[in-house]
Amino acid sequence: MASKKEILGKIRILITQKFEDPQEAFNFFDKNGDGYLSKAELIELVKSAKVNRFLSKVVAKTIITGLDKDDNQKLNWKEFSKAVKVLLTEK
Numbered sequence: 001m002a003s004k005k006e007i008l009g010k011i012r013i014l015i016t017q018k019f020e021d022p023q024e025a026f027n028f029f030d031k032n033g034d035g036y037l038s039k040a041e042l043i044e045l046v047k048s049a050k051v052n053r054f055l056s057k058v059v060a061k062t063i064i065t066g067l068d069k070d071d072n073q074k075l076n077w078k079e080f081s082k083a084v085k086v087l088l089t090e091k
């Protein structure tokens, strides 16, 4: 079972190595272009970070629960960028 730290590490690698900046990652995973990352879109993000299929659902749910400040079950750019900033500065 992967630890939270490992999973966050994988997501960090995805965002820093595959994309120029977090905005590009956000736009890429916002597949329907509505300006929000839905749970389904976040699952794709987590899967792309090479987290296994089963865990990715749990992780996506945890991410939304933890970061969804306005409680609409999806992440806007502000919520996402704040989280990424923390993720990228965390050692």
Ligand SMILES: [Ca+2]
Pocket (backbone or CB within 6 Å): 029, 030, 031, 032, 033, 034, 035, 036, 037, 038, 041
């Ligand atoms: Ca979307």
Ligand SMILES: [Ca+2]
Pocket (backbone or CB within 6 Å): 067, 068, 069, 070, 071, 072, 073, 074, 075, 076, 079
């Ligand atoms: Ca939200």
